Amino acid sequence: MTSKKLPPLSAIVAFDAVVRLGTFTRAATELYLTQSAVSKQIKRLEESLGTQLFERRGNEVSLTGNGAVLYRAVTQSLQCIKEAVQQIDSAQAPGLSIAASSGIASYLVIPLLSRFRKLHPQVNVRVVAVEDRRAIDFSATDFAIAYGDGQWPALRSQRIAEEEIFAVCIPAYRDRMQVRGLADLARCDLIELESNDPATLSTRQWMRRVGFEGRHQGTILRVSSYDLAIKAALAGEGIALAWAEALPPEVDGQRLCRACPETLLTGQGEYLACPASRELTPLARTLWEWVGASS
Incomplete structure (x- = not known):
């Protein structure tokens, strides 16, 4: 044969x-x-x-x-x-690629691209998630999500979300611990997001930034990712921080709710960015202009 x-x-x-x-x-x-x-x-x-x-x-x-x-x-x-x-x-087929930290990729980039693809359903999209946002290579994808104040001479950028941080937990935990305000978090269990990024606040740092002056007396559960922090809060393990610009769908008042009214606006934000020297492809320009019109 x-x-x-x-x-x-x-x-x-x-x-x-x-x-x-x-x-x-x-x-x-x-x-x-x-x-x-x-x-x-x-x-x-x-x-x-x-x-x-x-x-x-x-x-x-x-x-x-x-x-x-x-x-x-x-x-x-x-x-x-x-x-x-x-x-x-x-x-x-025409395509776009965007890099972002894992939490931002899940809760900001995917919903953003979902809305964009409703207008452009034939577009192929690749989302690259990295654990450390400081390690993002802006030259490797069409765009990346940059965090900061938008003042980067080497980048073309436009803000897509302002950073806002607040505390969340499940309603049952809030009621059991009788949380009525910021001072009550002193006796609550805190879920801390461990990160090498100095810009990432811990729950205790957030508490001090919004006015807490007491001493925390509860336990600490440390996790290595935003997703894990949200999952721990959903499991009733305590108080976690949520970022409004990367808000999980569980924060709807039923599964997760705000633990107290305080919120922190840092003045920083998430930006759609690419090298300033790069000429945008027609499809990249379409996304860029759509984001600008939607912001």
């Missing part, structure tokens, strides 16, 4: 059509050929393989054992070809 040439693709296509449609006539119609042409393709295929592929009963045909073996291989091969073509088409 290794010395034989592969059968012509046209014969394989005709074979596939005959099996799927059950007759040479219907296969010919699908392939825009005459029935005689399809019969010649199948005969050519059988001769090249040295075996009969079909049993003929009037107009109807059925596979022989060897025909069934070939059809399984043909089906798998054609499916692989279809998937490859789809992958090539997708790679050639």
